Amino acid sequence: MAMLESGEDYIETIYLLKKKNGVVYSIDIAREMGFSRPSISRAMSILREEGYIVMDETSKEINLTDIGRRRAVEIYDKHKTLTSFLQKTAGVSAKVAETDACRIEHIISASTFKGIKNYMKNNQ
Numbered sequence: 001m002a003m004l005e006s007g008e009d010y011i012e013t014i015y016l017l018k019k020k021n022g023v024v025y026s027i028d029i030a031r032e033m034g035f036s037r038p039s040i041s042r043a044m045s046i047l048r049e050e051g052y053i054v055m056d057e058t059s060k061e062i063n064l065t066d067i068g069r070r071r072a073v074e075i076y077d078k079h080k081t082l083t084s085f086l087q088k089t090a091g092v093s094a095k096v097a098e099t100d101a102c103r104i105e106h107i108i109s110a111s112t113f114k115g116i117k118n119y120m121k122n123n124q
Contacts, residue, residue: 008075008106009033010043011052014064015072024062078105078113085116088123 013032017024030040044062047053052068055061064072082101086092092100108116 006043007047007050007052008071009102010047011064011068011072012075012079014053014062015069015076018064025060026062029062075105078108081113081117081120082108085120088120 010029010033013029014024017028017032021028026037026040026044029035029044030037033040035043044053044055047068048055051065052071054063054065056063079101082104083094083097086097086100087094090097
């Protein structure tokens with residue numbers, strides 16, 4: 001199932017917050033992404049409907065489903081690889097590489113990303 005760029009950003013954020021804090025709540029996502037709580041609430045509803053997250057009814061803790069976790073790991077891997085690639089090949093700062101990688105990760109083809117990943121593996 002295809003996911004919109006914003007959905008990818010949300011599940012990547014949930015994944016990273018979970019790694020960092022152990023638990024994730026809507027307020028954490030709102031703070032991290034700089035969005036309002038109503039925006040986060042709407043996004044969480046969509047991600048839940050699409051099967052990427054589950055939310056505990058009592059505690060309101062947000063967790064990625066297996067599908068959501070796999071997708072988040074893929075997105076994060078793209079992000080890290082592209083950031084490193086841009087720093088190495090374009091010689092840009094970490095901040096510029098990070099910003100550009102975040103944009104590119106949503107539109108890059110699988111074959112181009114595979115080529116970049118191979119390049120990085122062979123040119124460490």
